[in-house]
Amino acid sequence: MKTLKKFWNWILEIFFPSNLKCIFCGRDIPDPEVCYCEDCAEKLIFDSQKRCKLCDDVVLGDSTICDNCKSHHKNFDRAISVFPYIDIVKNVILRFKDSNAKYLAPHMAKLMFNRLRQENIDFDVILPMPLSKKSFAKRKFNQAQLLAENLSILCKKPIEANCFEKIKETKHQKELGFFDRQKNLNKAFKVTDKSKVLNKRILLVDDIMTTGATANECAKELKKYADKVFVITFARKLSNTKIKK
Numbered sequence: 001m002k003t004l005k006k007f008w009n010w011i012l013e014i015f016f017p018s019n020l021k022c023i024f025c026g027r028d029i030p031d032p033e034v035c036y037c038e039d040c041a042e043k044l045i046f047d048s049q050k051r052c053k054l055c056d057d058v059v060l061g062d063s064t065i066c067d068n069c070k071s072h073h074k075n076f077d078r079a080i081s082v083f084p085y086i087d088i089v090k091n092v093i094l095r096f097k098d099s100n101a102k103y104l105a106p107h108m109a110k111l112m113f114n115r116l117r118q119e120n121i122d123f124d125v126i127l128p129m130p131l132s133k134k135s136f137a138k139r140k141f142n143q144a145q146l147l148a149e150n151l152s153i154l155c156k157k158p159i160e161a162n163c164f165e166k167i168k169e170t171k172h173q174k175e176l177g178f179f180d181r182q183k184n185l186n187k188a189f190k191v192t193d194k195s196k197v198l199n200k201r202i203l204l205v206d207d208i209m210t211t212g213a214t215a216n217e218c219a220k221e222l223k224k225y226a227d228k229v230f231v232i233t234f235a236r237k238l239s240n241t242k243i244k245k
């Protein structure tokens with residue numbers, strides 16, 4: 001099995017070497033700093049519609065916050081994402097998570113770092129979204145931790161990976177809406193070392209935000225001790241928009 005994985009990684013490295021090809025489509029790129037090509041860049045733009053000031057979802061009309069944030073209290077202070085969760089982004093996340101393409105982490109983190117700078121979000125400490133013990137055993141690594149470690153290098157901010165845990169195994173959330181997800185996640189997370197988060201401004205890192213229910217539940221627990229909780233994800237599922245595929 002291990003040999004097969006190694007072989008697969010070797011194949012991936014041929015088609016998607018760490019810094020010469022677009023991370024989305026594998027095409028050659030002139031500037032490895034950008035890490036994706038012009039064609040993909042066009043697909044990756046969020047619609048010109050406004051974004052929610054709290055959760056980064058698309059907002060219709062004149063409002064500054066989205067319907068979900070209006071009807072469900074958000075415990076985090078702000079959540080931002082780099083890209084909409086469209087097919088090419090989904091494929092990169094799948095390669096990163098399920099095909100063990102860990103070389104993507106520094107590129108994804110760099111894009112997250114740029115977005116943080118763009119929004120001027122200041123924080124003291126980085127926390128990866130924790131995985132339950134069962135999920136960790138299955139995947140063998142926490143993709144959020146890998147992103148957080150790379151972000152920590154870029155931001156020059158410490159990472160605390162062992163003070164916040166997912167203590168409850170939760171049902172698969174794919175088919176659930178925000179409210180049911182919230183119920184499913186109740187008391188699933190726990191701060192296990194308060195001293196690491198006390199009065200701190202936390203940056204919680206994950207690969208995808210879907211409804212925001214997980215980030216919200218994490219923030220609820222963290223805010224018992226922390227001063228502020230910001231969330232950054234590589235991708236964001238949007239609710240109110242027709243996005244380009």
Ligand SMILES: [Zn+2]
Pocket residue numbers: 022023024025026027036037038039040041
């Ligand atoms: Zn491309």
Ligand SMILES: [Zn+2]
Pocket residue numbers: 052053054055056057065066067068069
């Ligand atoms: Zn919102």
